[in-house]
Amino acid sequence: MKSYTRPIILVTGKNGQVGWELQRTLMPLGTIIALGRDELDLTKHDRIRDVIQRFKPEVIINAAAYTAVDKAETELDLAMKINGDAPGILASEAKKIGALLIHYSTDYVFDGCKDSAYVETDVPNPLNHYGQTKLAGEMAIQAIDCEYLVLRTTWVYAGRGQNFLMTVLRLAQEREELRMIADQLGSPTWARLIAETTAHVIRQALNEKLAGRFESGLYHLTSAGKTSWFGFAEKIVELAKAGSEGHHLLVQKIHPITTEEYPLPAIRPKNSLLSSASLIKRFDLTMPHWESVLTLCFQDVED
Numbered sequence: 383m384k385s386y387t388r389p390i391i392l393v394t395g396k397n398g399q400v401g402w403e404l405q406r407t408l409m410p411l412g413t414i415i416a417l418g419r420d421e422l423d424l425t426k427h428d429r430i431r432d433v434i435q436r437f438k439p440e441v442i443i444n445a446a447a448y449t450a451v452d453k454a455e456t457e458l459d460l461a462m463k464i465n466g467d468a469p470g471i472l473a474s475e476a477k478k479i480g481a482l483l484i485h486y487s488t489d490y491v492f493d494g495c496k497d498s499a500y501v502e503t504d505v506p507n508p509l510n511h512y513g514q515t516k517l518a519g520e521m522a523i524q525a526i527d528c529e530y531l532v533l534r535t536t537w538v539y540a541g542r543g544q545n546f547l548m549t550v551l552r553l554a555q556e557r558e559e560l561r562m563i564a565d566q567l568g569s570p571t572w573a574r575l576i577a578e579t580t581a582h583v584i585r586q587a588l589n590e591k592l593a594g595r596f597e598s599g600l601y602h603l604t605s606a607g608k609t610s611w612f613g614f615a616e617k618i619v620e621l622a623k624a625g626s627e628g629h630h631l632l633v634q635k636i637h638p639i640t641t642e643e644y645p646l647p648a649i650r651p652k653n654s655l656l657s658s659a660s661l662i663k664r665f666d667l668t669m670p671h672w673e674s675v676l677t678l679c680f681q682d683v684e685d
């Protein structure tokens with residue numbers, strides 16, 4: 383009988399927010415082969431096939447993506463190759479070797495017009511190229527029908543690299559006044575929460591596979607609670623002022639503004655809220671409130 387003692391887990395996008403956390407969180411689960419763009423470029427589809435055939439992982443986690451939402455408006459072909467086509471290649475290779483494929487997607491598959499949190503059965507209607515390419519990736523995986531879990535998440539941040547948290551901290555050190563969008567709602571989600579949830583999900587999924595009762599599916603994975611970019615920025619500054627990490631802040635006031643007052647190339651959904659209820663139920667988890675997670679993340683923020 384097949385056993386999953388120290389499964390080989392292949393992670394793409396090892397230098398991204400989620401990929402970086404996955405390398406640390408997954409260590410007790412198996413042998414991690416984490417690859418960055420230099421080692422596995424998702425635009426090179428033959429290379430994807432070669433790498434998977436070589437390592438024959440039991441689990442493939444696709445944490446790589448084209449995530450430059452505004453740039454995607456002028457780079458649709460490149461974004462589609464990475465976000466739309468590569469997941470299908472990963473899925474067909476996973477199917478050949480019986481591997482479990484974990485793939486991340488986004489709230490940007492929705493148009494944000496719903497007045498409550500989106501559930502998995504809501505019909506996608508992306509507003510921008512990035513959302514279109516991510517939806518194409520989901521559909522490619524579903525069409526191949528390997529053993530997969532697609533996890534849609536939202537408003538991802540980390541205590542390192544480039545993201546909203548680090549941008550607000552930088553701006554708060556440079557300026558006395560900030561302007562932040564107050565009419566888009568979401569649940570800020572720490573990359574580490576995504577990685578740790580992924581580890582639980584993989585463990586259970588492998589046990590289900592062994593027992594012959596695994597079912598593929600698409601799930602929403604975000605922190606609990608909701609806020610706007612304005613509310614998120616206010617909490618970041620509050621925590622930075624309260625902490626002793628040496629953030630020397632100039633900022634005195636954050637002004638709430640509308641989406642229209644800060645035009646960007648890609649249209650964003652006004653409502654990015656995703657309900658994690660199905661994930662919580664299937665995998666017996668709890669999703670903590672975004673404020674308590676952010677407070678913990680602050681202990682890790684790089685100055």
Ligand SMILES: NC(=O)c1ccc[n+]([C@@H]2O[C@H](COP(=O)([O-])OP(=O)(O)OC[C@H]3O[C@@H](n4cnc5c(N)ncnc54)[C@H](OP(=O)(O)O)[C@@H]3O)[C@@H](O)[C@H]2O)c1
Nearest residue numbers: 395397398399400419423424446447449486488535536538
């Ligand atoms: N960030 C968000 O707010 C957000 C929201 C919802 C969903 N998601 C989804 O969550 C997942 C993880 O996102 P993240 O925030 O961790 O993204 P991230 O920090 O932007 O990391 C993405 C990684 O993908 C790599 N990458 C880009 N093009 C590549 C290519 N052609 N081949 C191989 N690797 C490539 C990048 O490599 P380099 O380091 O070389 O650039 C980067 O390390 C993605 O599927 C994303 O769509 C993110």
